[in-house]
Amino acid sequence: MRPEYVLKLLENGERIDGRKMDQFRDIKVETGIIQRAEGSARVKIGKTDVIVGIKTGIGEPFSDIPNMGILKTAAEFTPIASPDFESGPPRENATELARVVDRGIRESECIDLEKLCIKEGEKTWEIFVDVHIINHDGNLIDASALAAVAALRTTKMPKLEDDKIIRDKLEKKLPLSHTPVTVTVGKVFDKFIIDPIKEEEELLDSKITVAVMEDGKVCAMQKSGKTGLSLEDVNKMIDLAVEKSKEIRKLL
């Protein structure tokens, strides 16, 4: 009967854990946790627990942008994190999560990809952002995006000698220009909600994920969920996301 009870609370603008509708759970950001990785972070939002590791490699630039480095983001919803996750290749939700996190980083021009090109059209650094979910209790996208940016900010590039990566010699920092912060706003009944736990998340009608720049500009969005939204709703949800992004930014 719990989902019905949770739903009833939400209808009244209340939450089962006593939070306000626009209140995040406690957030912990820990960096430098995986020494094998060039950058790493573990973010816990309540019981949600996500690790992001950054690895580097060398590859060939894409032919349409021969002078740019390559960013690749992937996510694994390992079955360790939830009784609902199954083994196997990433399904829809994992793929969507990786793409939304990727978009926030890419569109904010967070990483200075031009500085990562080694030889135009031939050789460039590749930056791998790998999201590993350890425990799923809702709001995976915000947690993953925060962990990704926190990990990128601590990333150090390995030394390059004769085009070979010397992994045990980390040199300068990964060149970064901007810091996107991602906040998802959900809608249920006529209420807006931030940072839902899993039980709440499953009851939401729709969501918008918004990646916000330092100056409040929006650099990426994704709507999901089963119902449509009015323009008025969309505006309110973006406003709320931008407002809440300031709180998250303080954690970086």
Next chain:
Amino acid sequence: MGMKSDEKLIVKGKRLDGRKPDEIREIEMEVGVIPNADGSAQVRFGNTIAIAGVYGPRELFPKHRQEPDRAIIQCRYNMAPFSVDERKRPGPSRRAVEISKVTRLALEPALFLDDYPEMVVDVYIEILQADGSTRVTGINAASLALADAGVPMKDLVVAISGGKVDNTILIDLCGKEDNYSEADIPIAFLPRKKEITLLQMDGQLTQKEIKDIIKTVLKAGETVYKKQKEVLIKKYGK
């Protein structure tokens, strides 16, 4: 295996990290680290970190896989892409499939599976950071996670790797030692009856060397066993 290292791996009886040949690395264990799982544990041996989650006993689907008189156990060993120097592509490799299988067989003898007909116990192991001996670290984490889940067990499962480097018998190999060892033997066992449930080997050894390694591992296992019990007692009391 069999490659020669540029640097000496053992100098004056001491290993690269200062350990004696029969010394294990610093160990850290914690149970109850994954709220969603029925049982979980994180185990660190030096720079190798494994996290294990257990779900179940729960109903097994599809139904035709159910056993009428006992539960089955399923294991998944997986390395995080960032756990190694050269990024590992996500998804199961042939190596991971094999390790998943031997891990299952290493754990199975410790469990009273006939208490749960038609059910499954799922054991998921994620290697967060790899510096040698990942499968045995994973098994230690899985052992704790199973106990944390309250699955009835005859004994905990203790696992340690052994091997031979520069003509010396070593245990708990780190990544470099693993790469350049002449042989390595991961071993898991139930300490109370000294019942060995995982035994693999790569490389070349004499029978005597094998016996010596197993003996050394069983002995060092006492420390790991004690630590496993300590961390469970800490959470659940005596």
